[in-house]
Each structure stands twice: as structure tokens, then as C-alpha cells.
Amino acid sequence: MLSPTIPKINDRLPFPFDIQNDRLRFQSTTVNSQKGYYDLVEKKFISAQKMQKLIDELKPDDSFEIKPDDSILINKIKKRINQNLSFMQKNTRDSYSIKLLKYLSNRFLSSQSDQNIQNAILFVDIVKSTNLATTLTPDEMSSLIKVFSQEISILISKYSGFVLKYAGDAAIAFFPISNNAEKICQNAIRCAKSMNLLIKYAINPTLEKFGLPEIKIRVGVESGNNQIVFFGPEPDLIGSTITMTAKIYPLADPCQIAIGEEIYKKLNDGAADHFFQIQSDSKKLPYTNSSTGKEYAVYLSKEVFS
Amino acid sequence: MSTENNVEFPILKKFIDIGNRSLLIKGESGDGKKTLSLDLARNVAKDYNIYFITGNKKPEMMHTWYPWTKSFLPSENIIQISSNELISSDSNFLLAEMLNRISGTVTTVDDPFVSDVEPKKPFIILDIWDSIITEFNPQLKMHAEKLVTSLADKHNGFIVFLSDKEEHSSLEQLVDGVIQTSKLYVDNYMMREITLKKLMGMEIQTSKIPFSFKNGKLYAFSSFLHFEEECKKFEPVPDSKNIFSTGNQNFDAKLGGGFKKGTIIGIEIDPDVDRYAFVPFLLPLVLNFLSHDNSALISLSSDQNAESYLDHISPHIDDQKLLENLRLYCHTFGQSKSQVVLERGEEQNFESAHKKWLEHYHQLKQKQNSLLMLVDYSFIELGYRGNLDAVLKAMIENTRIIRHNKDLMIMTSRPGFQTLGVMKSACDIHFRVFDHNGCTFICTEKPKLFCSNIQTNSSLGFPQLQLTDVY
Numbered sequence: 167m168l169s170p171t172i173p174k175i176n177d178r179l180p181f182p183f184d185i186q187n188d189r190l191r192f193q194s195t196t197v198n199s200q201k202g203y204y205d206l207v208e209k210k211f212i213s214a215q216k217m218q219k220l221i222d223e224l225k226p227d228d229s230f231e232i233k234p235d236d237s238i239l240i241n242k243i244k245k246r247i248n249q250n251l252s253f254m255q256k257n258t259r260d261s262y263s264i265k266l267l268k269y270l271s272n273r274f275l276s277s278q279s280d281q282n283i284q285n286a287i288l289f290v291d292i293v294k295s296t297n298l299a300t301t302l303t304p305d306e307m308s309s310l311i312k313v314f315s316q317e318i319s320i321l322i323s324k325y326s327g328f329v330l331k332y333a334g335d336a337a338i339a340f341f342p343i344s345n346n347a348e349k350i351c352q353n354a355i356r357c358a359k360s361m362n363l364l365i366k367y368a369i370n371p372t373l374e375k376f377g378l379p380e381i382k383i384r385v386g387v388e389s390g391n392n393q394i395v396f397f398g399p400e401p402d403l404i405g406s407t408i409t410m411t412a413k414i415y416p417l418a419d420p421c422q423i424a425i426g427e428e429i430y431k432k433l434n435d436g437a438a439d440h441f442f443q444i445q446s447d448s449k450k451l452p453y454t455n456s457s458t459g460k461e462y463a464v465y466l467s468k469e470v471f472s
Numbered sequence: 473m474s475t476e477n478n479v480e481f482p483i484l485k486k487f488i489d490i491g492n493r494s495l496l497i498k499g500e501s502g503d504g505k506k507t508l509s510l511d512l513a514r515n516v517a518k519d520y521n522i523y524f525i526t527g528n529k530k531p532e533m534m535h536t537w538y539p540w541t542k543s544f545l546p547s548e549n550i551i552q553i554s555s556n557e558l559i560s561s562d563s564n565f566l567l568a569e570m571l572n573r574i575s576g577t578v579t580t581v582d583d584p585f586v587s588d589v590e591p592k593k594p595f596i597i598l599d600i601w602d603s604i605i606t607e608f609n610p611q612l613k614m615h616a617e618k619l620v621t622s623l624a625d626k627h628n629g630f631i632v633f634l635s636d637k638e639e640h641s642s643l644e645q646l647v648d649g650v651i652q653t654s655k656l657y658v659d660n661y662m663m664r665e666i667t668l669k670k671l672m673g674m675e676i677q678t679s680k681i682p683f684s685f686k687n688g689k690l691y692a693f694s695s696f697l698h699f700e701e702e703c704k705k706f707e708p709v710p711d712s713k714n715i716f717s718t719g720n721q722n723f724d725a726k727l728g729g730g731f732k733k734g735t736i737i738g739i740e741i742d743p744d745v746d747r748y749a750f751v752p753f754l755l756p757l758v759l760n761f762l763s764h765d766n767s768a769l770i771s772l773s774s775d776q777n778a779e780s781y782l783d784h785i786s787p788h789i790d791d792q793k794l795l796e797n798l799r800l801y802c803h804t805f806g807q808s809k810s811q812v813v814l815e816r817g818e819e820q821n822f823e824s825a826h827k828k829w830l831e832h833y834h835q836l837k838q839k840q841n842s843l844l845m846l847v848d849y850s851f852i853e854l855g856y857r858g859n860l861d862a863v864l865k866a867m868i869e870n871t872r873i874i875r876h877n878k879d880l881m882i883m884t885s886r887p888g889f890q891t892l893g894v895m896k897s898a899c900d901i902h903f904r905v906f907d908h909n910g911c912t913f914i915c916t917e918k919p920k921l922f923c924s925n926i927q928t929n930s931s932l933g934f935p936q937l938q939l940t941d942v943y
Contacts, residue, residue: 197580205581209628212581220584249586258587266584312587 182273183225185217191269208265220263224270226326232360234367243368247313251376254309260316267319271328274342275394275401284343286354286389286429287407288327289415290318290361291336293382298335302378310378311335317369318361325357326350330403338411340403343389351389351432358385358423362471366421382472386415388426410453414464417449421472427455427463441465480692481508481681484651485515487671492648493624496633499653504664504683504690505634508653509597510541511690512632517544520595520630525551527600540689553600579627594629601633614642621646648672661915661923663908663942666692680909684925684942691940693911693925696746703787704933706756708763716842716880719756720937726922731901733842734878736871738899740917741886742906749905749912752928752937754846754882755784759934761844761880762789762797767836768844771829772802773851778813788934799832822852822859826866833873843879845870849891850884864894871898913942 185192185203192203195211202213212220232239250261292298292314299307311334318337319329327341341354361383370380390407410426418424425441433441444450444464453462487495495512497505513522522545524534534550535542598620605613624631633643644650650669655662666681682693709717715730724730731737741750761768762785772781778800786794794812801814814832816825836843849867856863867883874881883899885892896902902918905926915923924939 204626206626209626210579210581212584216581216584223585246585249583253587256587261587262581262584309587316585 181277182270183221185221188273207269208262210262212262220266224263224267224320224323227324230324230360231356232321232363232367234363240367243317243364244372247317247369247372248375250313250316251309251372251378254305254376258309258312260312264312264316264319267323267329270323271330272401274328275403278394279396279401280394282391282393282405284347284390285392285403285407286327286341286343286351286387287392287403287411288322288339288341288354288358289336289386289411290339290358290383291415293384293420295335298379298381306378310373310381313372314369314381317364321357321360321364325353325360327354327357338408340392347389347432348434351387351429352434352437354387354389354429355423355425355433355437358387359467359469359471361385362421362423366471382420384415384418384420384422384424386411386418386424386426387429388414389429389432406456410451410462413451413453417444417451417464418466419470422470423467425465425467427465430463430465440468442468480511480515480683480690481666483668483671483674483676484512484649487649487674488512488516488630490673492672493629494621494631494633494647495649495651496635496643496647497651497653498635498638500655501636503653503655504685505653506597506599507538507685507688507690508651508666509599509632509634510538510545513595513597514540514544516595516630519592521549521592523549523551523594523596525553525596525598525600527553527603538688540687594627595632596624596629597632597634599634602635602637610642617643617646644670658906658908658913658923659904659915659917660920661942663913663923665909678910682909682911682925682942684940686940693940694927695910696749696912696926697928697930698748698751702933705790706759706763706788706934707932708760711760711764711842716757716844717760718937719758719760723756723937723939726924726939727901731880733880734875735880735901736874736899737880737882738895738902739882739884740892740895740902740904741884742904743886744907745905745912746907749914749926750884751784752926752935753914755788755935756937757882758785758798758844758846759788761842762793764842765793765797765839766842766844767797767799767839768846769799769801769829769833769836770844770846771848771852772800773848774803774855775851776802778802778804778810782810782812797836799836801829801832822856822862822866825856826862826869829866830873837877843877845874845879845881846883847881848884849895850886850889853885853889853891860890863891867891867894868898914939 191206193206195202195204197204197211200213202211202215203217204211234240298310302310314335315332315337322329322339325341327339330338330340339357341350341357343350362385365381365383373380388407388411390405390410392403392405392407395402395404407428414424414426430438430441442465444466449464451462451464454460455462497509499505510524513520524545526534532547534545535547605616608616620631633647649671651671652667652669653664654667655664657663664683666683668676668679668681684691684693706719709719709721709724711717712729714733716733717724717730718727758768758770772778781800785798798812799814800812801816803816804813816828833843833845847870849863852863853860871881873879883895885895896918899918901916903914904917905912905914907913912926913923914926922939922941924941927938927940929936929938
């Protein structure tokens with residue numbers, strides 16, 4: 167039970183967002199007359215009020231969407247990016263939100279250790295990041311990657327997903343499928359679309375203000391089973407779905423989304439209409455689907471968000 | 473060698489850097505616990521926010537007594553639990569109060585969406601621990617100790633306990649390091665030292681480190697360093713009418729101007745002292761004599777090599793002055809061709825050796841200039857054991873001549889030698905050079921003037937004596 171002196175974080179939040187029950191990491195305490203939580207890993211105090219606000223920003227929201235004309239949301243994101251880019255020359259570390267999101271992801275996977283779970287997997291990376299790395303200073307590059315990683319992590323969380331890992335300019339996310347596979351798969355694809363809009367309407371205009379080049383991303387999404395394993399202390403996912411997603415996303419053009427045939431099958435007609443199957447032999451994957459015995463089909467979004 | 477910005481105790485800095493969390497500094501009042509803890513804080517202030525929790529120091533007084541702490545210990549970080557609170561409150565309250573103050577040093581998340589600038593960790597000096605636990609029973613005391621040490625770990629910080637109490641068995645087990653500051657007296661001179669009792673993860677090679685204070689800051693003495701710099705010509709220091717300069721203005725100042733003409737200086741040297749400790753002391757004196765066209769007549773110890781002795785002197789002075797003014801009286805077995813070197817020969821009889829010595833003295837004195845006579849009598853005593861009475865008589869005769877001619881004589885001897893007794897009686901200034909915990913010190917036994925650590929300063933290109941007082 168949460169101490170009665172500590173304001174409650176929204177108690178309807180599902181695991182793993184119910185951090186008030188996580189006594190291993192968060193200790194209820196009072197610092198400078200403020201009630202809140204002491205994070206035993208980060209060795210930092212966060213007031214209950216701030217934690218509530220943070221969780222509200224991160225918790226899954228079925229109605230969340232980035233729309234070009236939603237100036238309130240876009241300006242809020244721009245302000246956040248602006249603040250983080252202002253630290254460009256300083257030796258900065260990840261923000262608390264990005265650390266918490268990584269922890270929530272690990273908390274989720276650890277709770278289902280060694281199980282085979284159904285997920286939608288999403289791969290995203292920055293197109294031609296090698297060119298960026300050679301033209302930007304290390305400080306500029308690391309600030310750009312930090313901003314990109316933080317913003318896509320928040321998006322992933324809003325769409326009920328978790329970041330599995332970051333790999334430089336790329337990130338891998340998973341969206342656990344519980345009982346409504348269609349909804350989760352559509353969430354993952356909506357997330358991919360929102361990522362492109364985030365880049366176009368919030369990240370790139372702010373990068374331009376700081377004299378940094380615009381970025382473009384490529385996203386790949388597929389669904390299927392994956393095994394939760396532990397390599398060292400951190401949980402990880404392995405399985406054919408992750409491997410196939412890694413093969414699928416390079417087939418997308420910049421600002422485009424590529425999806426595999428397994429997730430395509432789970433989309434309703436309206437959502438599926440936004441994709442077309444790759445017919446060109448040069449772009450086809452040289453793999454067969456083990457369940458159908460046919461060549462592995464990949465679909466590209468008709469919309470390109472450039 | 474220590475400088476203003478140096479880390480005085482590298483082993484203690486490393487002890488903190490490797491991730492230890494707590495240190496107990498024990499010692500009586502006035503032994504230097506606070507200065508040591510503040511000096512440690514100064515060394516780590518780049519990575520830590522320093523807090524000083526005290527019962528009796530008002531912030532403004534701390535900065536008056538330790539002005540060098542202003543740069544890393546802001547007033548708001550000097551947390552005073554007032555003496556009224558200490559008298560009127562029970563210990564539980566004080567403990568709770570102190571824990572609250574420490575908890576107040578926790579880093580907080582300001583904006584969870586903004587990149588985190590590397591935070592500084594808390595470094596907390598508890599100058600109030602004895603007052604808090606004084607009324608606790610053993611169980612409560614142990615509980616309080618565990619609580620506070622765990623706080624250091626929780627906040628990724630470092631806690632220093634300062635204590636006057638001798639008995640601290642449970643806390644000593646809990647903390648990562650225990651050191652003790654203490655004072656001891658050598659010939660009425662107060663020496664301070666730090667005893668390293670326990671330092672987790674560190675190899676303690678020297679468990680006792682002598683230290684002193686310099687400009688209000690802590691100064692750790694280090695073992696004697698030999699002269700190693702590029703050689704440059706000696707810069708003479710002028711003599712005054714009645715006083716010979718030592719060749720070092722700082723040393724002169726300590727002696728009230730230098731050595732009075734006609735003075736006999738006795739140096740008692742302990743057997744475990746590095747013999748090179750003489751170099752920064754005596755070499756500038758010899759060079760200063762030679763530079764002013766005065767003479768130096770030096771009786772080398774029987775184990776000293778004349779050529780290597782010359783190697784120490786010749787780079788710092790013109791050859792002409794060396795040839796004209798310096799004479800080394802020693803055994804060379806006919807090896808040395810230098811005009812400067814006088815062959816002592818195989819004289820079995822001390823009287824005839826002494827006669828030759830006086831002849832050389834009078835020869836040099838023909839120039840009507842002043843002369844420095846330098847003799848190591850413990851080696852003379854070793855060489856002429858059968859003629860000891862003659863050696864002792866010669867010592868007196870030499871002092872009489874030097875005083876009469878207003879020259880300067882430096883005689884040295886060692887404990888256990890009979891010449892030491894005569895030297896002590898005959899000399900006007902009696903220096904003692906001794907080793908303490910691997911460091912070399914010099915003190916004046918007669919008259920009582922100072923006790924200092926000896927170090928070589930090589931910055932001018934010739935050996936200079938660097939003295940740091942112990943107090």
C-alpha cells in the first residue's frame with residue numbers, strides 16, 4: 167500500500183506504469199517538505215506531483231495522435247526539443263523520462279521472463295546518419311540523437327509500446343499483443359505514422375533553428391512471436407519476427423513505412439488500404455514464410471511523409 | 473613536492489575516487505581533523521557538493537578561520553545545528569534533524585524531459601557526531617551509525633565523521649576508512665602526523681604521514697627529493713658586514729640574517745638520514761663563499777669521492793673561482809689531478825695530518841679573505857680511533873682559529889661518537905638533522921629557533937634548501 171502521506175499516482179494505471187507499487191526501485195519519502203519518490207537506482211528524488219505529470223505524459227492513450235494542425239501538441243514538443251538542444255555543448259545525460267521508459271520496458275519484460283510473447287515489432291532509424299556523423303560535431307550529433315531517441319520513446323509509450331533498445335541512430339520497439347491483436351498492430355502502425363509526422367512538424371523545424379540539418383527516418387513493422395531472454399542483467403527479445411523486421415525496414419524509402427505480411431493480415435480493410443505490396447523483384451525479400459511456404463510479402467505505405 | 477594546488481594526500485583522494493563512501497577521522501582537539509577533512513573536500517570539490525554540518529562554527533567564522541574554503545564551501549552549505557539545540561534537545565531529535573539536513577542534499581529531478589547535466593554528489597563532513605551519539609546506548613548508537621553510513625551510499629556521496637573519542641569500535645567497522653591525526657613532540661618541537669588505520673581497496677605502504685600547516689592549509693611532508701633539474705650558475709646572495717649569508721634568503725631570514733662571522737656551527741645527523749640532505753643545506757653556502765671570492769676548506773669523509781663532490785659544485789660556478797677558492801682535503805690515492813684536491817696521504821698519525829690541514833688553512837688565508845671550514849668529525853674519529861684525544865683537541869683548536877679570524881666553521885658528527893659531545897659544547901648553533909616517518913627534518917637544538925622539514929627546491933637550476941616549519 168502506498169503511504170497515505172504520499173499523493174497517489176493514478177491508481178488505474180496498468181502494470182508497469184503503477185510505479186507506486188514498485189518498492190524495489192521507488193521509496194516514498196519527503197524531501198524539503200515535498201512528498202514524492204526516491205529513485206534508488208538513479209539516486210534522485212522526484213516529487214509526487216512531477217511523477218504524476220511524467221506518467222500522464224507517458225501513459226498509453228488510445229486517442230493520441232500527432233496531427234499537423236494540432237499546434238498545442240506540436241508546440242509543446244518543440245519546446246521540449248528546444249530545451250534539450252540548448253544543452254548541446256554541455257556534457258549531458260539522458261533525461262529522467264528516457265531512463266524511466268527504459269526501466270518500464272525492462273520491468274514489463276522481466277515480469278514475463280522466458281515466455282514466448284506475441285508482439286508487434288517496430289524498427290526505426292535515421293536515413294543517411296553516416297553523412298550526418300561526418301558533418302556534425304560529436305556534441306551536435308549526440309544532442310540530435312538524444313532528442314530523436316527521447317521523442318520517439320515518448321511516442322512509442324503513448325501507443326502502448328516499449329523501447330527494447332537503442333542502437334545509435336536506431337531504436338527497436340515492441341508492442342505487446344494481449345487480447346486485441348488488431349488494435350495493437352494498428353497502434354504500432356499509427357505510431358510509425360506519428361513518428362514521421364513528429365519528424366516533419368516538430369523535430370526538423372527545431373533542428374533548423376539550431377542550424378542543424380533535417381533528418382528523415384525509415385520505419386519497419388511486423389508482428390509475431392518472440393522469446394524473452396536475458397543476456398546478462400537486461401531482458402531482450404529474440405525470434406524470427408525481430409529478424410524479419412530488421413530485413414523489412416530498409417525496403418522503405420525515406421519517410422515511408424514498410425510492414426510485413428503477418429501484421430498486414432491483422433489490419434482491418436481501412437488500415438490495409440494505406441499499403442501496397444512490393445512487386446519489384448529487386449525489392450522482394452529472398453525469404454519464404456514458414457507457415458505459408460510462399461515468398462515473404464512486404465508492404466509499403468502509399469503515403470510518404472516527406 | 474607540495475605546491476598550493478597540489479593534492480596533499482594522494483592516497484586519500486584515490487580512496488574517495490575508487491568509490492568508497494565513508495571515512496572516520498579520529499584525533500584529539502587541535503590535531504587537525506577539520507583542516508584535513510576540508511582539504512580532502514577541496515581535492516574532490518569538482519565532483520562533489522561540499523556540506524559541513526557543525527555545532528559550533530558559524531558560517532562566517534568558518535570562512536574567517538579557513539578562508540581557502542570559500543571557493544568550494546558556500547555559506548549555505550555550512551549547516552549549523554546551534555549550541556542551544558545541542559544543549560536542550562535530546563539526541564534522537566538531533567539525529568533526526570541531522571538526517572533531514574543530509575536528506576535535503578538529495579539531487580532532485582527538475583524537468584524529467586530535459587537532459588540531465590551530470591550532478592554533483594554530496595560530500596558531507598559531520599563535525600557534530602560525538603555530540604549526537606553521546607547519550608545513545610550501544611544498540612541505538614550502532615543503529616544511528618548504520619543509518620548515516622547508508623545515507624552516503626544512498627545519495628552516491630561521501631561522509632566524513634570527525635571524532636574526538638578514542639573508542640569507536642562499531643563505527644570503525646562500518647566505515648570504509650579510518651585515519652587518526654595526532655601530535656608528538658621531538659625535542660620540544662611539535663610534530664603532527666596522520667596514521668592510516670584502514671582504507672578499503674588501498675595498499676597502505678606508509679602508515680604514518682607527517683604533516684604541518686602552511687598558510688592555514690594542510691601540508692603533507694614527502695620523502696627527500698634529490699636535485700634533478702637542468703644545471704644553472706649559482707646566484708650569490710650578498711653577505712653583510714658581520715654576517716655570512718647561507719646562500720639562501722629564506723634560510724637567512726630564519727636565522728636572523730645568516731651566520732655571524734666567527735661562528736661555529738655543529739650539525740648532528742642521525743644515521744638513517746639520507747646524506748644528500750646536506751646538499752641543499754651546505755652546497756649554497758659553499759657556492760656563496762666561492763662566489764664572493766672567499767675560500768672553502770672542506771675535509772671530505774673517508775668514503776666520499778673528490779671527483780663526484782666536484783661534480784656537484786662545478787656546474788654552478790666559474791672554473792676560475794673554483795680553482796682559486798676551493799680546497800678538498802681527502803684520500804684520492806693519487807687518482808685526482810685537480811688542483812682543488814689536496815691529498816691527505818697515508819698519515820697514520822693524526823697530529824701530522826692536522827698540521828697539514830692547518831697549513832692548507834693558512835695558505836688559503838693568505839688572500840686575507842674569509843674562509844668556510846667544513847669537517848665531518850665522525851669520519852675523522854673513525855679514521856683515527858687511536859688518536860681520539862688529539863682529534864678532540866684539534867676540534868677545539870680549529871674552533872679557536874675560526875673564531876679568532878672571524879671565519880665560519882661547519883662541523884658534523886653523529887650519535888654514538890665522542891666528537892659529538894665536543895661539537896655540542898663548542899658550537900654556537902647546534903642543528904640536528906633527523907628522519908621521521910620517511911621524511912627529513914632539521915631543528916635547532918641550541919638555540920631553539922625552528923624545526924622544519926628539509927626539501928630540495930630545484931626551480932632555480934641549483935639546489936636550494938626549502939624549509940617548511942612543523943607546528
